[in-house]
Amino acid sequence: MKALWRVANRKPGMLSLGTGDPHFSLFPMKKVQFEVASASSDLDDPVATWTDAGSDAPTQWFSSSRDEPGSTPFRAAMAYGTGAGLPEAQRAVTELTKHYHAPRDHVCTLTIGNMDGVSKLFRLLGSPGDHFLADEFSFNALTNAPLAHGISWVPVRIDQGGLIPADLERVMSAWDESVHGRRPHVLYTVPSGQNPTGCTLSPQRRKQIYELCQRFDILIIEDDPYYYLQYVDDEASSQPAPSFLSMDLDGRVLRVDNFSKVMMPGMRLGWVTSSDLFHQHLIYLNESSTQHPHGFGQIFITEMLSASGWGLAGFDRWTRSLRKEYQRRRDVFLAHFAREVASTGFARADAPPAGMFVWVDVHVQRHPRFRTDLRDAEGCPPRSNVPELMDELFERCLDAGVVVMPASIFATPASPGAAKLLGGDDSIQNRIHFLRTTFAGEEAQMQPALHILGQVLRDFFTELK
Amino acid sequence: MKALWRVANRKPGMLSLGTGDPHFSLFPMKKVQFEVASASSDLDDPVATWTDAGSDAPTQWFSSSRDEPGSTPFRAAMAYGTGAGLPEAQRAVTELTKHYHAPRDHVCTLTIGNMDGVSKLFRLLGSPGDHFLADEFSFNALTNAPLAHGISWVPVRIDQGGLIPADLERVMSAWDESVHGRRPHVLYTVPSGQNPTGCTLSPQRRKQIYELCQRFDILIIEDDPYYYLQYVDDEASSQPAPSFLSMDLDGRVLRVDNFSKVMMPGMRLGWVTSSDLFHQHLIYLNESSTQHPHGFGQIFITEMLSASGWGLAGFDRWTRSLRKEYQRRRDVFLAHFAREVASTGFARADAPPAGMFVWVDVHVQRHPRFRTDLRDAEGCPPRSNVPELMDELFERCLDAGVVVMPASIFATPASPGAAKLLGGDDSIQNRIHFLRTTFAGEEAQMQPALHILGQVLRDFFTELK
Incomplete structure (x- = not known):
C-alpha cells in the first residue's frame, strides 16, 4: 500500500480519494508543550541547578503548535x-x-x-x-x-x-x-x-x-x-x-x-x-x-x-552534567560499600567505569557450607552449591529488608548445544556468585541498605557449621 | 525479573539497591500540557465550534506536573x-x-x-x-x-x-x-x-x-x-x-x-x-x-x-459531534458521487453506515473488452480479466490526476489450501471490481475528484472496441 502511495504521488497536484486518514481539521489539539530543565549555556552544571533549586529551578519550554510555525510540523x-x-x-x-x-x-x-x-x-x-x-x-x-x-x-x-x-x-x-x-x-x-x-x-x-x-x-x-x-x-x-x-x-x-x-x-x-x-x-x-x-x-x-x-549543545551540557552527578553518586555508594560491605571480607566490588550498576562479587567459596562435589544424578559431573548458597543469601537479604538482584536471573540462557561447547552445562552456575546493586536509587538509602547487606553477609558467613 | 520484584516488595519499608531505573529527581521535565478543543457541556456541537471558529475556538488544557497533584502520577x-x-x-x-x-x-x-x-x-x-x-x-x-x-x-x-x-x-x-x-x-x-x-x-x-x-x-x-x-x-x-x-x-x-x-x-x-x-x-x-x-x-x-x-461525558459529546460531522461529509460526498459517477451508469455505491470509506462497485462486466474465458495455462479453469481491466482503470485514474485505492490490494491473501475450500484460487479475482474512496479527506477536492473519476469511467467504458 505504501508502494502504491509512492506511485500515486508521482505527479504534483493529484486529487486524493485514497487516504484513510482522519481529516486534520478534526484533530482536537492545538498545542503540546513541555516545561523542562534549562540547559542554557549560562549554567555550568545544569543538573546540579535542577536538583538543588527544586521548584524554583530555571526552566524552558519545548512546544509545537497547530497555528504557529516551529521545528516540528x-x-x-x-x-x-x-x-x-x-x-x-x-x-x-x-x-x-x-x-x-x-x-x-x-x-x-x-x-x-x-x-x-x-x-x-x-x-x-x-x-x-x-x-x-x-x-x-x-x-x-x-x-x-x-x-x-x-x-x-x-x-x-x-x-x-x-x-x-x-x-x-x-x-x-x-x-x-x-x-x-x-x-x-x-x-x-x-x-x-x-x-x-x-x-x-x-x-x-x-x-x-x-x-x-x-x-x-x-x-x-x-x-x-x-x-x-x-x-x-x-x-x-x-x-x-x-x-x-x-x-x-x-x-x-x-x-x-x-x-x-x-x-x-x-x-x-x-x-x-x-x-x-x-x-x-x-x-x-x-x-x-x-x-x-x-x-x-x-x-x-x-x-x-x-x-x-x-x-x-544543550543536550551535551545536560548529559555531561548528568554524568558528573551519577559519578558523584557512584563514589558515595562505593565509599559506603567499602565501609559497610567490603570490610567484612566476604564481598568486593570494582568501581564501574560507566552506567548505574555495581556488581558485587560474593566470596561464596569461603562459606562454611560451600561444596564442589554435588552430583544431581549418578554419572553426572560434580557441581558446586553456588546456586543454593546464593539463593539463600538473597532470601536473607529480603528478610533483613534490602532488595538486591541475584546474578542468576541475568545468566544468559545457553542452548544445550552451545552449553557443551562452552565447557559443561553448569559452568555459568559456578559463576553466579554476584549481586547487582545500583547507585541510581535513593541516595539516603545507600548507607542503611549497604549496612544491612554487610550485616547479612557477616551472619551468613559466620554461622555455625 | 518482574516476578522477583513482586517477591521483593512483599513487605513494606524495604530498602532497594535493586532497581535499574534512573533517579526521578534527574528527569529533566516539570510539566507536560496539551491545549485541546473544548468539549464543554456549554457547546451543542463541539466539533462544529472547533472547525468554524479556527484559532479563536475555545480550548481547555490537559496537563500533568511534577510539582502539582493531578489525575496522573x-x-x-x-x-x-x-x-x-x-x-x-x-x-x-x-x-x-x-x-x-x-x-x-x-x-x-x-x-x-x-x-x-x-x-x-x-x-x-x-x-x-x-x-x-x-x-x-x-x-x-x-x-x-x-x-x-x-x-x-x-x-x-x-x-x-x-x-x-x-x-x-x-x-x-x-x-x-x-x-x-x-x-x-x-x-x-x-x-x-x-x-x-x-x-x-x-x-x-x-x-x-x-x-x-x-x-x-x-x-x-x-x-x-x-x-x-x-x-x-x-x-x-x-x-x-x-x-x-x-x-x-x-x-x-x-x-x-x-x-x-x-x-x-x-x-x-x-x-x-x-x-x-x-x-x-x-x-x-x-x-x-x-x-x-x-x-x-x-x-x-x-x-x-x-x-x-x-x-x-465530554468524550461522548466530542465523538457524537464528530460522527455528525463525518455523516455530513459522507452525505456531501454521496451527493457529488450520484451526480458525477453513478450517473455514468458504470459504477455505483451504497451509503456506508459507518466509518470513512465508500466502496465503489465498478460495472466492469459491461466493459467492451470484458472476458470470462481466459486460461493462464492449458488445463487451467477459465478466469475473467477483471484484474487486468481494474489495473488499467486505476492507471487511468492516476493519469487523469485522481488517487483511488484498487480493491486488489485489500484482497485477504488466502492460503492455497483455504483457496480451494473457498471455491477456486481465483475466485476473489472476479470480485475485485471495486475502488475504495473516502470522504475523510479535503472536502474541496470531493467534487473535482469525483468529476474526474466519472470522466475516466466514461472514457474507459465507451472506448472503441
Whole structure:
C-alpha cells in the first residue's frame, strides 16, 4: 500500500480519494508543550541547578503548535506517518549520531525505545533455529525476547573488562555447523556500563571484537544506553570509548540508542542506526507492528534538539552534567560499600567505569557450607552449591529488608548445544556468585541498605557449621 | 525479573539497591500540557465550534506536573512501568469500555495503537501453520502482519452487510483437519465501517456470528476503530450496534480500541479488552517487545478522561459531534458521487453506515473488452480479466490526476489450501471490481475528484472496441 502511495504521488497536484486518514481539521489539539530543565549555556552544571533549586529551578519550554510555525510540523506529527518516523525527528537524531559517532553511510530509524529497537533487530536478523552471541550475563528481559521466536543464545565469557575477545574467538573457532547448527551471525552486546555487570569495553577490546566480527562475519547489535554515563578521571581530557558504530566499515554494526537513562524512561523514544539495507527492513517491520512512533515523543525530541530547544549543545551540557552527578553518586555508594560491605571480607566490588550498576562479587567459596562435589544424578559431573548458597543469601537479604538482584536471573540462557561447547552445562552456575546493586536509587538509602547487606553477609558467613 | 520484584516488595519499608531505573529527581521535565478543543457541556456541537471558529475556538488544557497533584502520577508516567500500562490510564480506558460495552469479566491492557494491539493478538493466538479467518477484503497492512509468523488466512465472503454468517458456517463445516491442517480458531473482523468496504454488521448478524464462533470454538478479534462513527438516521433514538465484546459470555472476544480516528493517529495509544488470561499474556508480550506505553500518551488519555479534562461525558459529546460531522461529509460526498459517477451508469455505491470509506462497485462486466474465458495455462479453469481491466482503470485514474485505492490490494491473501475450500484460487479475482474512496479527506477536492473519476469511467467504458 505504501508502494502504491509512492506511485500515486508521482505527479504534483493529484486529487486524493485514497487516504484513510482522519481529516486534520478534526484533530482536537492545538498545542503540546513541555516545561523542562534549562540547559542554557549560562549554567555550568545544569543538573546540579535542577536538583538543588527544586521548584524554583530555571526552566524552558519545548512546544509545537497547530497555528504557529516551529521545528516540528505539528500536523504531520499528529497524523499517520511512515515506519521510519517523522523526517524532522529522524534528522534530529541523525545530527546527534553524527556528532558523537560520525558513522559512515548509516541511517537512523526511530523506535519506541530500547526494548523495541533491540527486539525488532532480533526478529529481523534471526530465524528459528539460529544462535546469537551475547555476554554471559545480560539484561534478562532482552535475552528472553527472542526465545519465543526460536533463537538460542551462545553466551561468551566476560571478565572485569567485559566480553573477552579470546573467548569469542574460541567459541567461533570451535563451532561446527554439522554438530551445532548454523554458525552464530549476530553478537548482542552492551559495550559501556553493561547491565548487570557495569563492565565497559576498552577501546583495545572493541577493536579486537570488531576485527573478530569481520573475520567470522558477525553482525553487532550495539546496545549502548549508558554511552553518556562513561565516568572520567579528568573531565578535560577524557573521551568516551569509541562506539562500534564509529569504527564500522562494513555496515555490520546496528546501534541502538535511546533517551531513557539520560532523560526519562517514560519517553519511549529511541532509534537504531544501521546500514540502509537494514533501515529499509526495519521500516517494513515497524509498519507491520508498531507503525510510526508516537507524535508526542517525536515532537519532544525534535524540539529538544532544535535551536529553540536545548539544541545539541544543550543536550551535551545536560548529559555531561548528568554524568558528573551519577559519578558523584557512584563514589558515595562505593565509599559506603567499602565501609559497610567490603570490610567484612566476604564481598568486593570494582568501581564501574560507566552506567548505574555495581556488581558485587560474593566470596561464596569461603562459606562454611560451600561444596564442589554435588552430583544431581549418578554419572553426572560434580557441581558446586553456588546456586543454593546464593539463593539463600538473597532470601536473607529480603528478610533483613534490602532488595538486591541475584546474578542468576541475568545468566544468559545457553542452548544445550552451545552449553557443551562452552565447557559443561553448569559452568555459568559456578559463576553466579554476584549481586547487582545500583547507585541510581535513593541516595539516603545507600548507607542503611549497604549496612544491612554487610550485616547479612557477616551472619551468613559466620554461622555455625 | 518482574516476578522477583513482586517477591521483593512483599513487605513494606524495604530498602532497594535493586532497581535499574534512573533517579526521578534527574528527569529533566516539570510539566507536560496539551491545549485541546473544548468539549464543554456549554457547546451543542463541539466539533462544529472547533472547525468554524479556527484559532479563536475555545480550548481547555490537559496537563500533568511534577510539582502539582493531578489525575496522573507524573513521576510514574515518566518512569519505567509494567506492560499493562499505568494503572490510572488503565482505569480510564476501563471506565470508558464499561460505559460503551459493559463487558463481563474483561480487563484492559494498554497498547501503542491499533496495529500494535492487533499484531500482538495475532502473535499471541497463532502458531506457525495456523489458519485465521478474516473478511475477504481487509486492511492489507494488518492482514500482512502475521504472514511472517507463518499464519495463513482463510477469507470469508462478504456482502453489503459485511461478513456472511452462512459462509463462515460453510467454511468451518467443510474444514477437514486431515487435509487442511488445524481448524481455524481465530476470526479477525472489523464490525463497523470496515476498511475498505465500509460494511457494518447488523445486530442480527453479530449474534449469528457470535453463535457460530461458540459452536466452532473460535476466538474473535474485534477491531473496531470506527465504533464511534456509526451514522444514524435519527439522533435521538439510534444506538450503535452492540459490539461483540458486549455480547461475550465466554471470554472469546478480544476487542481492540484506539483514539486514532476520533482524536489523532499520532497519539499511538490504544487498548485491548480481553479475558484476564489473555491480559496476562499480553503483558508478557509487551514486556518482551515494546515495554509499557509512552508516558506522554498515558498522561494525555488519563487527563482527558478525568474530571479536570473532558471526562467521559465530554468524550461522548466530542465523538457524537464528530460522527455528525463525518455523516455530513459522507452525505456531501454521496451527493457529488450520484451526480458525477453513478450517473455514468458504470459504477455505483451504497451509503456506508459507518466509518470513512465508500466502496465503489465498478460495472466492469459491461466493459467492451470484458472476458470470462481466459486460461493462464492449458488445463487451467477459465478466469475473467477483471484484474487486468481494474489495473488499467486505476492507471487511468492516476493519469487523469485522481488517487483511488484498487480493491486488489485489500484482497485477504488466502492460503492455497483455504483457496480451494473457498471455491477456486481465483475466485476473489472476479470480485475485485471495486475502488475504495473516502470522504475523510479535503472536502474541496470531493467534487473535482469525483468529476474526474466519472470522466475516466466514461472514457474507459465507451472506448472503441
